Amino acid sequence: MVSQPQSKSGIVKQLTTFIESRLPLEAMRHLAEKKLIPQHKHSVWYYLGGIAGMLIGVQILSGILLMVYYVPEISAAHASILKLNSQVNFGWFMRSLHSWGANLLILALFVHLFSTYFMKAYRKPRELTWWSGLILMVVSLGFGFTGYLLPWDDVSFFATKIGLDVASKMPLLGSTFAYMLRGGDTISQATISRFFVIHVAVLPALLIGLLGGHLFLVQVHGVSEPDSFKELPPEKKTYEKFFPVFFLKDILVWILALNVLFGLTVFLPWSLGPEADPFAAAPIGIKPEWYFLAPFQMLKLVPPMIGPIEGELVGIIIMACVALGFVIVPFFDTGLSKTKSRVATAFGVFVLLSLVLFSLWGALS
Amino acid sequence: MEEDKTIAVPENTEKSNCGGANHPCGKCPNSTEHQSNGEEETVDRSQFIKTAFAGVTACWGVMALAPVAMYLNPPQSNDDDKTKVTSLEVCKLSELPPGTGRNFRFGSVPALIVHTEDGVLHAFKAICTHLGCTVQFRPDKQNIYCACHGGQYDAHTGKNIAGPPPKPLSELKAAIVDGKIIVSRV
Numbered sequence: 195m196v197s198q199p200q201s202k203s204g205i206v207k208q209l210t211t212f213i214e215s216r217l218p219l220e221a222m223r224h225l226a227e228k229k230l231i232p233q234h235k236h237s238v239w240y241y242l243g244g245i246a247g248m249l250i251g252v253q254i255l256s257g258i259l260l261m262v263y264y265v266p267e268i269s270a271a272h273a274s275i276l277k278l279n280s281q282v283n284f285g286w287f288m289r290s291l292h293s294w295g296a297n298l299l300i301l302a303l304f305v306h307l308f309s310t311y312f313m314k315a316y317r318k319p320r321e322l323t324w325w326s327g328l329i330l331m332v333v334s335l336g337f338g339f340t341g342y343l344l345p346w347d348d349v350s351f352f353a354t355k356i357g358l359d360v361a362s363k364m365p366l367l368g369s370t371f372a373y374m375l376r377g378g379d380t381i382s383q384a385t386i387s388r389f390f391v392i393h394v395a396v397l398p399a400l401l402i403g404l405l406g407g408h409l410f411l412v413q414v415h416g417v418s419e420p421d422s423f424k425e426l427p428p429e430k431k432t433y434e435k436f437f438p439v440f441f442l443k444d445i446l447v448w449i450l451a452l453n454v455l456f457g458l459t460v461f462l463p464w465s466l467g468p469e470a471d472p473f474a475a476a477p478i479g480i481k482p483e484w485y486f487l488a489p490f491q492m493l494k495l496v497p498p499m500i501g502p503i504e505g506e507l508v509g510i511i512i513m514a515c516v517a518l519g520f521v522i523v524p525f526f527d528t529g530l531s532k533t534k535s536r537v538a539t540a541f542g543v544f545v546l547l548s549l550v551l552f553s554l555w556g557a558l559s
Numbered sequence: 560m561e562e563d564k565t566i567a568v569p570e571n572t573e574k575s576n577c578g579g580a581n582h583p584c585g586k587c588p589n590s591t592e593h594q595s596n597g598e599e600e601t602v603d604r605s606q607f608i609k610t611a612f613a614g615v616t617a618c619w620g621v622m623a624l625a626p627v628a629m630y631l632n633p634p635q636s637n638d639d640d641k642t643k644v645t646s647l648e649v650c651k652l653s654e655l656p657p658g659t660g661r662n663f664r665f666g667s668v669p670a671l672i673v674h675t676e677d678g679v680l681h682a683f684k685a686i687c688t689h690l691g692c693t694v695q696f697r698p699d700k701q702n703i704y705c706a707c708h709g710g711q712y713d714a715h716t717g718k719n720i721a722g723p724p725p726k727p728l729s730e731l732k733a734a735i736v737d738g739k740i741i742v743s744r745v
Contacts, residue, residue, distance in 0.1 A: 259630060283629040
């Protein structure tokens, strides 16, 4: 080894001793050494959680930067985005980064959700991880929904209007919930203010709390192993160390993901439509963002009335049942019954295919 | 660096067991440390990778932080000389009797017009030379006063006469045209 100059290692040593005598670094290092990642043909999916986490970091940083110039006031919001795009150095970049980042994050989260589902990582002892993950998915979609309104262009206005109208159709509390979110009967300054607070304060607080818990649980339980791996004899099970091997591979995958994100940001910058006009007609062909296309398309298909019940309500109930299926799957598929395991997989395939098909249908119509 | 330039082989190693550089067993010292040619300095491969990694990380760090720093730098407002205010009408002369003063806006700076008791008009930029507060005319003192720290200026000349201000007020030109007070840049 090439020897280090004496003074450098002296300072490093002093610093290390200072910290070690005040924090349980040795215990942490010991735990970190023990972290292992199973290696099997489905190991590639283990990267998804990290990619989602990295994209969350990008969203937080770019979001904070955008807040320096964005003005959440009805007559200034759209203009502030125009100013950001044209006069602020790299303003166009930060804005496109945030918009593309949001889309890639939600895509990564869908892949992460379905890959953990199909690998049956919801089984004991990881039910809490699974449920916190489901809530995190809802939180992330909430981020997407509230953030989308803020530029206050025609598409964002109408997308929010439609979304809130759908929310108001939920039984019992729907109309109250929509009224409180909207801050009144129509979308106005009150809506912008409420959506802004939810987007930059309420949801981030929930996110940090839930994500912290989610990651803590992953450390406690370790990475889940699929049945095919678990059933192998011990000598056939290969693991690799998290530090430094998997960690460095993780960083590499993050860099690749960032490259994709930066490429999209630079070559396909996000556009801004004309300023919202609440009294104008809805633009022809208005559609929500891709991650809301499936429920949007499904609700378009239900007839106005099914028997005595309003069609949209039936649609919402069907979607709620699907969501409920995801919530109760740890109780249903505990790993003791191969039949139930297959039923759970089939349900997942059915939901995934429906989502993809409805989304494509919505995109093409 | 090592004085002994020959490759040292521990006594217990059997040559037939040695797999060469491709199968290091830890028994032979790293051959790059021992050079037959003493003038060539080599770098250990792992040290090179570590240095390269740190170097690239530092470069990327700078590449990421530079745009953020530029982004946070407020965009300069386009203060064209053509759009800067050069003169404006403040009010009618009759609205400013002798012994009174009035604050007004001159483009992007606060300004002050004073009609002193000798009948002369004086105009200044109303920015206190101490720490920038907006000054005002005090009819009771018949001079210009800064409320922030008690600085005072002569109403005729704008010269700093009391308190912390280090310099006189910046002057503007005042004129009467058609019974109206017009203030312009000096």
